[in-house]
Amino acid sequence: xxxxxxxxxxxxxxxxxxxxxxxxxxxxxxxxxxxxxxxxxxxxxxxxxxxxxxxxxxxxxxxxxxxxxxxxxxxxxxxxxxxxxxxxxxxxxxxxxxxxxxxxxxxxxxxxxxxxxxxxxxxxxxxxxxxxxxxxxxxxxxxxxxxxxxxxxxxxxxxxxxxxxxxxxxxxxxxxxxxxxxxxxxxxxxxxxxxxxxxxxxxxxxxxxxxxxxxxxxxxxxxxxxxxxxxxxxxxxxxxxxxxxxxxxxxxxxxxxxxxxxxxxxxxxxxxxxxxxxxxxxxxxxxxxxxxxxxxxxxxxxxxxxxxxxxxxxxxxxxxxxxxxxxxxxxxxxxxx
Amino acid sequence: xxxxxxxxxxxxxxxxxxxxxxxxxxxxxxxxxxxxxxxxxxxxxxxxxxxxxxxxxxxxxxxxxxxxxxxxxxxxxxxxxxxxxxxxxxxxxxxxxxxxxxxxxxxxxxxxxxxxxxxxxxxxxxxxxxxxxxxxxxxxxxxxxxxxxxxxxxxxxxxxxxxxxxxxxxxxxxxxxxxxxxxxxxxxxxxxxxxxxxxxxxxxxxxxxxxxxxxxxxxxxxxxxxxxxxxxxxxxxxxxxxxxxxxxxxxxxxxxxxxxxxxxxxxxxxxxxxxxxxxxxxxxxxx
Numbered sequence: 001x002x003x004x005x006x007x008x009x010x011x012x013x014x015x016x017x018x019x020x021x022x023x024x025x026x027x028x029x030x031x032x033x034x035x036x037x038x039x040x041x042x043x044x045x046x047x048x049x050x051x052x053x054x055x056x057x058x059x060x061x062x063x064x065x066x067x068x069x070x071x072x073x074x075x076x077x078x079x080x081x082x083x084x085x086x087x088x089x090x091x092x093x094x095x096x097x098x099x100x101x102x103x104x105x106x107x108x109x110x111x112x113x114x115x116x117x118x119x120x121x122x123x124x125x126x127x128x129x130x131x132x133x134x135x136x137x138x139x140x141x142x143x144x145x146x147x148x149x150x151x152x153x154x155x156x157x158x159x160x161x162x163x164x165x166x167x168x169x170x171x172x173x174x175x176x177x178x179x180x181x182x183x184x185x186x187x188x189x190x191x192x193x194x195x196x197x198x199x200x201x202x203x204x205x206x207x208x209x210x211x212x213x214x215x216x217x218x219x220x221x222x223x224x225x226x227x228x229x230x231x232x233x234x235x236x237x238x239x240x241x242x243x244x245x246x247x248x249x250x251x252x253x254x255x256x257x258x259x260x261x262x263x264x265x266x267x268x269x270x271x272x273x274x275x276x277x278x279x280x281x282x283x284x285x286x287x288x289x290x291x292x293x294x295x296x297x298x299x300x301x302x303x304x305x306x307x308x309x310x311x312x313x314x315x316x317x318x319x320x321x322x323x324x325x326x327x328x329x330x331x332x333x334x335x336x337x
Numbered sequence: 338x339x340x341x342x343x344x345x346x347x348x349x350x351x352x353x354x355x356x357x358x359x360x361x362x363x364x365x366x367x368x369x370x371x372x373x374x375x376x377x378x379x380x381x382x383x384x385x386x387x388x389x390x391x392x393x394x395x396x397x398x399x400x401x402x403x404x405x406x407x408x409x410x411x412x413x414x415x416x417x418x419x420x421x422x423x424x425x426x427x428x429x430x431x432x433x434x435x436x437x438x439x440x441x442x443x444x445x446x447x448x449x450x451x452x453x454x455x456x457x458x459x460x461x462x463x464x465x466x467x468x469x470x471x472x473x474x475x476x477x478x479x480x481x482x483x484x485x486x487x488x489x490x491x492x493x494x495x496x497x498x499x500x501x502x503x504x505x506x507x508x509x510x511x512x513x514x515x516x517x518x519x520x521x522x523x524x525x526x527x528x529x530x531x532x533x534x535x536x537x538x539x540x541x542x543x544x545x546x547x548x549x550x551x552x553x554x555x556x557x558x559x560x561x562x563x564x565x566x567x568x569x570x571x572x573x574x575x576x577x578x579x580x581x582x583x584x585x586x587x588x589x590x591x592x593x594x595x596x597x598x599x600x601x602x603x604x605x606x607x608x609x610x611x612x613x614x615x616x617x618x619x620x621x622x623x624x
Binding site for chain 2: 065073121122123124125128129130133136137140141144257260263267298299300301302303304307308310311312
């Protein structure tokens with residue numbers, strides 16, 4: 001990992017053009033995959049919308065783990081904050097979907113601010129444990145405050161108004177899916193700019209060597225906290241999307257299981273590249289849908305084996321595997337990344 | 338007064354039960370630097386073996402415990418050689434993922450073989466009857482768990498501080514390369530300490546089954562609890578783990594007695610407070 005980052009200096013102009021082409025192609029691919037999902041699985045659009053919402057969560061986790069080196073097993077806190085905020089706002093009369101997404105983003109960002117303030121006090125294992133403790137605490141709090149959150153029954157009974165005043169959220173979830181896809185693409189573009197900005201590069205520097213960055217005169221804590229807030233906003237949007245599309249917010253949206261699963265998806269797809277987050281989410285949730293319908297315990301065995309295999313064989317995840325193989329396929333032209 | 342006494346007894350017994358399981362994890366994390374989230378999975382395997390031995394084979398409680406410990410160690414040794422050995426010294430995230438993977442596999446496989454039901458481990462008559470202490474009666478099992486905890490703590494302290502193996506272990510931990518150069522077989526030391534840790538997990542899993550019932554998702558449900566307890570105590574420190582288990586056990590039990598609807602709320606609130614004040618745990622060493 002260190003080697004990759006060191007051999008990838010600040011992008012030089014000709015390379016930047018190449019990046020632009022590659023990102024354009026990536027966006028086209030995402031849109032094509034989204035459209036394919038729309039036409040191929042018209043009966044499973046609810047599941048696909050769920051995939052998009054979780055993809056936002058995994059993207060947000062990638063910002064922290066892949067770009068800042070802050071390991072978190074509590075990312076669902078931010079997702080759940082967005083989901084509950086959107087759900088509660090909708091129950092109280094704010095039903096415009098775009099506003100709800102914005103509310104989710106703000107709630108997630110606030111949760112990210114709090115979580116970052118607590119988590120960044122510690123390092124390494126203690127940080128990981130703090131993230132777990134935060135998500136468990138949030139889970140208990142959501143369970144306890146049943147007057148606001150519905151407790152273990154979940155928050156239900158709200159219905160968002162039509163998108164832009166015309167597109168109803170129908171039973172088949174077409175509107176929700178296309179809405180989610182649009183949101184995902186917008187967020188993805190925005191995040192591409194964020195991670196390529198000087199701020200994003202600074203984050204990556206902190207991941208590699210915080211001591212050196214500090215001695216260069218940068219302040220580590222505010223930079224990481226800023227990334228926490230951005231990450232919270234993204235996760236919150238994911239939560240709000242899940243709330244809007246399913247019109248119910250369950251306690252499982254602030255659970256350790258969801259946090260751990262999102263980390264697994266991220267690692268499966270590959271850390272430190274936004275594409276990896278998307279690939280991992282789609283593969284994980286696709287397999288989960290198929291296998292756990294047969295037997296949930298087979299599913300656990302399979303995920304476990306897959307995780308062990310990824311750690312041993314492909315430490316960069318499936319996305320990393322692709323970029324490792326690509327130069328070989330390209331022959332002598334391709335340079336080692 | 339009655340309530341205070343029973344809370345105290347339950348808290349102490351629960352803390353000791355936690356301690357027996359967690360001290361093994363504390364050893365792997367502090368001495369071998371492996372964040373073994375699959376620790377609970379080994380305790381679960383032991384619980385399944387003990388339950389199977391008692392209910393299907395008809396053995397006694399003591400024999401079941403022995404079988405569970407031996408069986409778990411027998412399963413853990415190949416895993417150590419094949420999987421764990423590759424992640425010694427890896428980044429923490431790698432270790433976390435690998436051991437979560439092992440946990441998932443263990444859950445899936447055990448439930449495939451034994452079925453997704455709650456497994457009970459019947460107590461012998463001697464432990465299930467209340468014991469009269471003169472001024473109070475206490476469940477025999479509680480006393481048994483406390484005694485086990487004290488014995489485990491004392492035994493481990495003796496092993497690490499007073500025996501030749503303990504000296505080799507500490508030398509390996511402080512500087513593996515130098516210990517290797519001095520003729521200590523560090524690989525063997527690691528393998529033995531891993532086996533000891535797993536044996537303790539197995540013992541704890543069976544003995545503490547009254548507090549932490551053996552069920553299909555045991556390994557996942559208590560994974561967090563064990564990890565939290567160890568990091569609060571400070572990885573690798575026996576007194577630290579003991580202190581953490583007693584403090585967190587007391588907080589958890591008291592919270593559940595007095596305010597049952599709050600569930601784990603106080604436990605995790607205490608964890609956040611403690612980790613913020615002691616980032617390395619109560620008695621953890623600077624790294």
